[in-house]
Amino acid sequence: MSVNKVILIGNVGKDPEIRYFENDRAVANFPLATTERGFTTSSGQQIPDRTEWHNVVVWGGLAKVVESYVKKGTQIFIEGKLRTRSWDDKDGNKRYTTEVYADNIQLLGRKSDNPGSNGPSNTMEQQMPNHNSPMNQNQMPNTMGHDDILGESSDQDDLPF
Amino acid sequence: MSVNKVILIGNVGKDPEIRYFENDRAVANFPLATTERGFTTSSGQQIPDRTEWHNVVVWGGLAKVVESYVKKGTQIFIEGKLRTRSWDDKDGNKRYTTEVYADNIQLLGRKSDNPGSNGPSNTMEQQMPNHNSPMNQNQMPNTMGHDDILGESSDQDDLPF
Amino acid sequence: MSVNKVILIGNVGKDPEIRYFENDRAVANFPLATTERGFTTSSGQQIPDRTEWHNVVVWGGLAKVVESYVKKGTQIFIEGKLRTRSWDDKDGNKRYTTEVYADNIQLLGRKSDNPGSNGPSNTMEQQMPNHNSPMNQNQMPNTMGHDDILGESSDQDDLPF
Amino acid sequence: MSVNKVILIGNVGKDPEIRYFENDRAVANFPLATTERGFTTSSGQQIPDRTEWHNVVVWGGLAKVVESYVKKGTQIFIEGKLRTRSWDDKDGNKRYTTEVYADNIQLLGRKSDNPGSNGPSNTMEQQMPNHNSPMNQNQMPNTMGHDDILGESSDQDDLPF
DNA sequence: TTTT
DNA sequence: TTTT
Numbered sequence: 001m002s003v004n005k006v007i008l009i010g011n012v013g014k015d016p017e018i019r020y021f022e023n024d025r026a027v028a029n030f031p032l033a034t035t036e037r038g039f040t041t042s043s044g045q046q047i048p049d050r051t052e053w054h055n056v057v058v059w060g061g062l063a064k065v066v067e068s069y070v071k072k073g074t075q076i077f078i079e080g081k082l083r084t085r086s087w088d089d090k091d092g093n094k095r096y097t098t099e100v101y102a103d104n105i106q107l108l109g110r111k112s113d114n115p116g117s118n119g120p121s122n123t124m125e126q127q128m129p130n131h132n133s134p135m136n137q138n139q140m141p142n143t144m145g146h147d148d149i150l151g152e153s154s155d156q157d158d159l160p161f
Numbered sequence: 162m163s164v165n166k167v168i169l170i171g172n173v174g175k176d177p178e179i180r181y182f183e184n185d186r187a188v189a190n191f192p193l194a195t196t197e198r199g200f201t202t203s204s205g206q207q208i209p210d211r212t213e214w215h216n217v218v219v220w221g222g223l224a225k226v227v228e229s230y231v232k233k234g235t236q237i238f239i240e241g242k243l244r245t246r247s248w249d250d251k252d253g254n255k256r257y258t259t260e261v262y263a264d265n266i267q268l269l270g271r272k273s274d275n276p277g278s279n280g281p282s283n284t285m286e287q288q289m290p291n292h293n294s295p296m297n298q299n300q301m302p303n304t305m306g307h308d309d310i311l312g313e314s315s316d317q318d319d320l321p322f
Numbered sequence: 323m324s325v326n327k328v329i330l331i332g333n334v335g336k337d338p339e340i341r342y343f344e345n346d347r348a349v350a351n352f353p354l355a356t357t358e359r360g361f362t363t364s365s366g367q368q369i370p371d372r373t374e375w376h377n378v379v380v381w382g383g384l385a386k387v388v389e390s391y392v393k394k395g396t397q398i399f400i401e402g403k404l405r406t407r408s409w410d411d412k413d414g415n416k417r418y419t420t421e422v423y424a425d426n427i428q429l430l431g432r433k434s435d436n437p438g439s440n441g442p443s444n445t446m447e448q449q450m451p452n453h454n455s456p457m458n459q460n461q462m463p464n465t466m467g468h469d470d471i472l473g474e475s476s477d478q479d480d481l482p483f
Numbered sequence: 484m485s486v487n488k489v490i491l492i493g494n495v496g497k498d499p500e501i502r503y504f505e506n507d508r509a510v511a512n513f514p515l516a517t518t519e520r521g522f523t524t525s526s527g528q529q530i531p532d533r534t535e536w537h538n539v540v541v542w543g544g545l546a547k548v549v550e551s552y553v554k555k556g557t558q559i560f561i562e563g564k565l566r567t568r569s570w571d572d573k574d575g576n577k578r579y580t581t582e583v584y585a586d587n588i589q590l591l592g593r594k595s596d597n598p599g600s601n602g603p604s605n606t607m608e609q610q611m612p613n614h615n616s617p618m619n620q621n622q623m624p625n626t627m628g629h630d631d632i633l634g635e636s637s638d639q640d641d642l643p644f
Numbered sequence: 645t646t647t648t
Numbered sequence: 649t650t651t652t
Contacts (some may be wrong), residue, residue: 095256163589270484356485
């Protein structure tokens, strides 16, 4: 009776952080930026570009692939779902963080961008969606303090799209 | 260079709140629940259902349609994008809230579910209507030659979902 | 490097046809109608509603659930992928049919629509995407001759969406 | 009451064909390939890669952007809808062709992949620009406080995808 | 007919 | 706070 789906294409803001748990279970976290192009309204008002940052979480085997192949700057496609978890801040206040749990990741860019293409021919898709373990709930709040600026990316700013 | 898309099907948690601004611009807010079915792991662990709550925001003409036709309990499809905004709490701490800005909403279920359904034939989409040129219409009158009647569908009535 | 995704919400045009193979593998086929609302152009031209028919194919365990719970008239959400297969018509000409291979189906409508809700609490999602078996390629062309009319559905036609 | 959505990421198979009509209306057509990775089944059977070809149709202003920036080999993201049209072949038989009508296209890959990239900063979307009210902008200047630079990303260069 |  |  329900659908909860997120589809993103953007650039990874910093190298993913990977943590391993006792049972060799892994989780990767990284910020992803999507940028909406600005425009000029009919009344002449300039609306600037707007960058949105998404907290991406990846579990299991897919996290290990992320560890190997996703880095700061990588352009990726993500399919996943939204999840908001709560945690207590240092003042004892309840805080909420919304994350994108990815179950499919595609690295974008052409072959010529990826000279060292000798890794696994992996579609990076999870066979079994991870349900929320209790451990999951207890985790620290993450990836809320990125220190990247995507605005300066003159590398991509003169693309027409 | 970017995609930021959310697709949800769920149930509205409470009647939408609508606010109007000076220029007759409207915004609607409501919570939407999506529920993931629980399951039993291979090791026998019971994973319960998990409900996710999404903060939905709707601007402009679509907000007015929401005001008329969406209410607590309504099952809807939403297409939109993620946006995280910050605000300062009473202790001066920066807080973040992630919302889903809807630009397409579809009411689901049968007519009998939607009592107030006498309004405009509105696709509830914030877009230019698509490219139905006359030529297009002529090429494809009714593409595959169906001649049934899909009305009075009391036949959904023994479905388990 | 690739994404091939289809998302549909529509009404099933006729009862699904289910076929079973030797290894208890099942496949279900049915037509699904999506209807785009007509509108009036700025120049006053009337653009009528337009119904699109999709050939939906469902494999494996999901096909069995379809057999039990999907019927003519059912409103469903489908997530799947596009696949075009070829076959030879009686004159020896190569023909092509594009189908939507569903890997997630959600039945829509409210509880009150589904009084007999005693079936499996099934999210109707395939764990393993079906790849194309040779048998698959040899199948007969299907679901191209529906005999339903969705246009007469006065049951849904006065909905505002 | 309906949703008809297609999301593709793939490679353009040949240079788009553009046709112009009397009223300066344009349409672009091109094939797009998506490739599903092969795999080995649990019983040891080798399933090869499988490439799917999609007929993409683009109308209006977006067609002109396609003319300028999309060519054979380009990796693109497409959002659109399915449409099946019929035509009569030379033997008078009715034939059907399913096409993807694109209403949003994003060029993927880095600038260096897109030599002719000196055109308009165009999001290639057939929609009204979204609801960036000034208020919106003021509420969320740069939401999460990043201060990195994501440019000169030569760091994609050893990815296997 | 693309791409990896 | 919804729904099944």
